[in-house]
Amino acid sequence: MKTHYQAYLELPAPRAQVADLLNNPTLWFDLPGGWEVSGTFWRHGEDLYRVDVRANGTEESLHWEASPATGQGSRASLSVTLYDAIISTHLELKIEVDSPGLAWPWRQWQISNAIRKRVEICRESLETVLRRQQTSVSVPMMATAGAGAIEDEDADDEPLLFASNATPAQAALIAKLRERYPQTVAHFLAMGAIDHLERVSRLEVGWGQIMRDAYDPQVHQVIAAGAQPAELGGVAFGEGSSIPKTAHFDLIYAGGGLGLLHAAVMAMCYGRRVMVFDRSEVGCAHREWNISRAELALLVETGVVSWDELDAVVMREYRDGLVRFHSWSHSDVPSTDLWLPEVLNVALDAGALLRLMRRKLEQAGGTILNGRIFRTVRAHTDSAQGVEVELLGPDGAAERYHARLLLDGMGSTSPLALLRHAGRPFAGVCPTVGTVARGFVQGDGPQEYDPTLGDILVSICDSQDGEQMMWEGFPGRGDELTVYFFYYSAIHRNSSREYSMFDLFEQYFTLLPTYKRAGPDFHHVKPVYGYIPARHSLRPVEAPLLRGVLPVGDSAAQQSPLTFCGFGSHVRNLSRTTGLLDYALRHNLLDPQQLAPINAFQSNVSLNWIFSRFMEPWNHADDVNRLQNIFMRVLHDMGVAKATRFFQDRMRWIDYHPMLLGMLWYNPGILLAAWKVLGVKGITQWMGDYVRFSQSAAIAALARVAGQSGEQALVSSAERFAPALGLRLRARYAEWRAMGWM
Numbered sequence: 218m219k220t221h222y223q224a225y226l227e228l229p230a231p232r233a234q235v236a237d238l239l240n241n242p243t244l245w246f247d248l249p250g251g252w253e254v255s256g257t258f259w260r261h262g263e264d265l266y267r268v269d270v271r272a273n274g275t276e277e278s279l280h281w282e283a284s285p286a287t288g289q290g291s292r293a294s295l296s297v298t299l300y301d302a303i304i305s306t307h308l309e310l311k312i313e314v315d316s317p318g319l320a321w322p323w324r325q326w327q328i329s330n331a332i333r334k335r336v337e338i339c340r341e342s343l344e345t346v347l348r349r350q351q352t353s354v355s356v357p358m359m360a361t362a363g364a365g366a367i368e369d370e371d372a373d374d375e376p377l378l379f380a381s382n383a384t385p386a387q388a389a390l391i392a393k394l395r396e397r398y399p400q401t402v403a404h405f406l407a408m409g410a411i412d413h414l415e416r417v418s419r420l421e422v423g424w425g426q427i428m429r430d431a432y433d434p435q436v437h438q439v440i441a442a443g444a445q446p447a448e449l450g451g452v453a454f455g456e457g458s459s460i461p462k463t464a465h466f467d468l469i470y471a472g473g474g475l476g477l478l479h480a481a482v483m484a485m486c487y488g489r490r491v492m493v494f495d496r497s498e499v500g501c502a503h504r505e506w507n508i509s510r511a512e513l514a515l516l517v518e519t520g521v522v523s524w525d526e527l528d529a530v531v532m533r534e535y536r537d538g539l540v541r542f543h544s545w546s547h548s549d550v551p552s553t554d555l556w557l558p559e560v561l562n563v564a565l566d567a568g569a570l571l572r573l574m575r576r577k578l579e580q581a582g583g584t585i586l587n588g589r590i591f592r593t594v595r596a597h598t599d600s601a602q603g604v605e606v607e608l609l610g611p612d613g614a615a616e617r618y619h620a621r622l623l624l625d626g627m628g629s630t631s632p633l634a635l636l637r638h639a640g641r642p643f644a645g646v647c648p649t650v651g652t653v654a655r656g657f658v659q660g661d662g663p664q665e666y667d668p669t670l671g672d673i674l675v676s677i678c679d680s681q682d683g684e685q686m687m688w689e690g691f692p693g694r695g696d697e698l699t700v701y702f703f704y705y706s707a708i709h710r711n712s713s714r715e716y717s718m719f720d721l722f723e724q725y726f727t728l729l730p731t732y733k734r735a736g737p738d739f740h741h742v743k744p745v746y747g748y749i750p751a752r753h754s755l756r757p758v759e760a761p762l763l764r765g766v767l768p769v770g771d772s773a774a775q776q777s778p779l780t781f782c783g784f785g786s787h788v789r790n791l792s793r794t795t796g797l798l799d800y801a802l803r804h805n806l807l808d809p810q811q812l813a814p815i816n817a818f819q820s821n822v823s824l825n826w827i828f829s830r831f832m833e834p835w836n837h838a839d840d841v842n843r844l845q846n847i848f849m850r851v852l853h854d855m856g857v858a859k860a861t862r863f864f865q866d867r868m869r870w871i872d873y874h875p876m877l878l879g880m881l882w883y884n885p886g887i888l889l890a891a892w893k894v895l896g897v898k899g900i901t902q903w904m905g906d907y908v909r910f911s912q913s914a915a916i917a918a919l920a921r922v923a924g925q926s927g928e929q930a931l932v933s934s935a936e937r938f939a940p941a942l943g944l945r946l947r948a949r950y951a952e953w954r955a956m957g958w959m
């Protein structure tokens with residue numbers, strides 16, 4: 218009876234190291250398997266085996282044959298083919314066991330199951346050995362660096378050479394990092410981006426706190442009715458800055474990123490008195506954004522900016538966008554490219570856009586404060602009395618300001634978001650690093666730079682270091698290419714994962730040559746990075762809002778957990794969130810439950826959580842690529858319009874079912890994978906999402922039948938007699954519009 222077993226696995230080390238380990242005969246006796254050497258034989262339990270080891274000499278494939286010394290009993294053969302994934306190695310494993318007796322399916326299943334368990338145990342042991350070997354090597358990745366990597370010949374002098382203008386704190390950080398992250402430090406120094414090393418380090422610390430469930434309960438306090446600010450101690454309003462002590466704002470924005478766009482609309486289009494502060498500079502971007510023209514049109518529709526003004530901000534618009542997943546040569550699922558001409562095909566200069574918004578805000582009388590760190594917000598129980606916001610000024614002195622509401626735009630590590638979600642604000646994360654770089658080889662090959670083409674979502678290898686690494690690349694000004702390198706991960710409670718940005722940067726610099734080829738003048742211009750958070754929202758508001766505080770941007774994290782387009786989601790929902798906020802201010806609807814409908818939640822986006830779960834390998838190194846290639850085929854069959862809607866978070870109810878049925882048709886095994894990946898909890902969540910999505914679609918269909926006159930009548934009478942209900946109704950219509958359903 219012959220039993221065949223096949224697996225495709227990953228080991229976390231370069232191929233030569235894995236081959237060395239597998240070629241080492243003593244290894245087998247260390248692996249959990251119960252083998253012992255007995256003279257020239259191998260003993261397993263009572264049985265003696267003769268083992269014949271063959272390697273083809275190129276470190277690409279290895280073969281073992283075990284036959285019983287007596288000539289009677291089971292024989293087994295094991296072949297391993299090694300595939301180079303640069304920072305790791307993939308193993309194609311084929312095992313054949315020839316045992317005496319009849320080929321009963323049940324018996325074969327038992328043998329196959331036993332092999333599967335043994336293989337998994339051996340894989341874990343090999344992984345442990347390889348990781349141990351790596352930690353004992355001081356400079357692990359330099360040897361594998363390809364084109365574009367900086368030579369480290371004078372490593373000892375190099376910090377002095379590049380970092381002569383570094384502060385003592387920066388020099389200490391460089392010294393601490395350079396041994397473990399030699400390429401990252403070298404490239405950052407060459408880019409003149411020492412300050413970014415500090416920022417990345419700060420970001421890692423912030424994220425580390427999130428992973429430890431840490432939060433500061435003092436950042437938000439509630440003031441009982443009748444208490445005066447003076448009773449709370451500290452300084453008076455506006456003190457410590459040039460703002461008059463009488464200054465009183467409608468809205469204070471903490472964080473000058475996406476919050477600045479919101480603030481500019483509130484000031485310019487709704488005449489609100491607005492202040493924006495940031496711990497560094499208001500409107501300073503550390504990344505580039507891409508978006509589509511249709512989504513940009515929604516920004517123009519708010520009235521805050523014209524197309525002419527945006528032209529100066531658009532770096533490039535390209536003819537097509539590509540979604541492609543790797544398919545290895547022996548895969549049973551071929552790669553299916555998806556070409557989407559209207560998805561993320563406009564590259565923006567994020568810094569220029571934010572500077573433009575800053576000018577707009579100032580022209581509309583808004584106040585901008587740089588170098589202010591948020592300390593605490595005190596909200597009155599009577600929401601009509603507003604909030605007091607305490608900041609730490611540039612000189613270290615406390616400053617206090619008053620407003621009707623604080624908008625939390627402090628991003629993914631916002632202290633207020635951490636408090637609101639008791640230290641666990643997100644369900645998933647997409648750690649992202651990359652650079653803006655110039656001088657790639659131009660051409661239309663997959664590894665070449667084509668200025669008319671954007672890579673929306675591309676994988677070029679199976680899992681690496683346990684993650685399915687993804688690439689995004691979009692051309693900017695001149696021959697610049699912005700390259701992002703990232704992976705998806707669900708955040709599990711009690712997990713010890715670190716999500717190190719520096720580890721990811723080191724992998725990025727090692728693997729970049731496998732994505733695009735560097736030309737002779739290649740160089741990195743600036744680093745781009747961040748943790749893009751994801752929340753799996755079943756409801757518009759997962760946790761009650763903090764009194765007096767409304768989150769915007771990444772601190773609200775309501776973008777798609779698949780595309781992670783936080784900027785796109787913010788823009789698409791900007792007229793919705795600003796219009797609803799103005800309504801709430803006009804009607805004094807500032808209690809947390811009244812403000813709750815003001816958000817960028819989309820019931821069709823919450824379904825993307827399930828899609829994003831299949832972007833993490835669950836069993837084999839090629840899990841993600843195999844499944845996504847099937848999904849790409851389904852989307853391809855459905856046509857560009859529906860695929861575009863899916864990637865722009867405008868999926869309709871009728872789009873969803875062909876996707877599910879298509880997946881089942883091409884791959885019935887998806888049910889088993891879904892069970893493994895989602896478990897009972899995940900499947901229950903998905904059912905909740907689906908019910909909400911269907912409810913929303915049904916009510917939207919009725920609303921479409923009622924038409925604009927029905928909407929007008931409903932919304933205006935609610936506004937007159939029950940303004941809070943009016944806000945909820947408006948919010949529903951606005952959500953449907955954002956999803957393209959109205």
Ligand SMILES: Cc1cc2nc3c(=O)[nH]c(=O)nc-3n(C[C@H](O)[C@H](O)[C@H](O)COP(=O)(O)OP(=O)(O)OC[C@H]3O[C@@H](n4cnc5c(N)ncnc54)[C@H](O)[C@@H]3O)c2cc1C
Nearest residue numbers: 472474475496506507591627628747770771782783784785
């Ligand atoms: C590498 C990368 C590429 C991306 N590309 C795209 C894209 O192409 N398209 C797209 O749609 N989206 C993209 N995104 C997502 C998008 O960039 C984010 O959703 C967006 O930048 C979030 O903006 P934010 O203002 O909410 O948060 P942040 O950008 O994190 O800004 C938060 C601000 O708050 C300030 N702050 C924080 N804490 C404090 C404090 N205690 N006191 C005072 N100020 C504070 C910070 O200084 C910062 O200015 C990308 C994200 C990353 C990381």
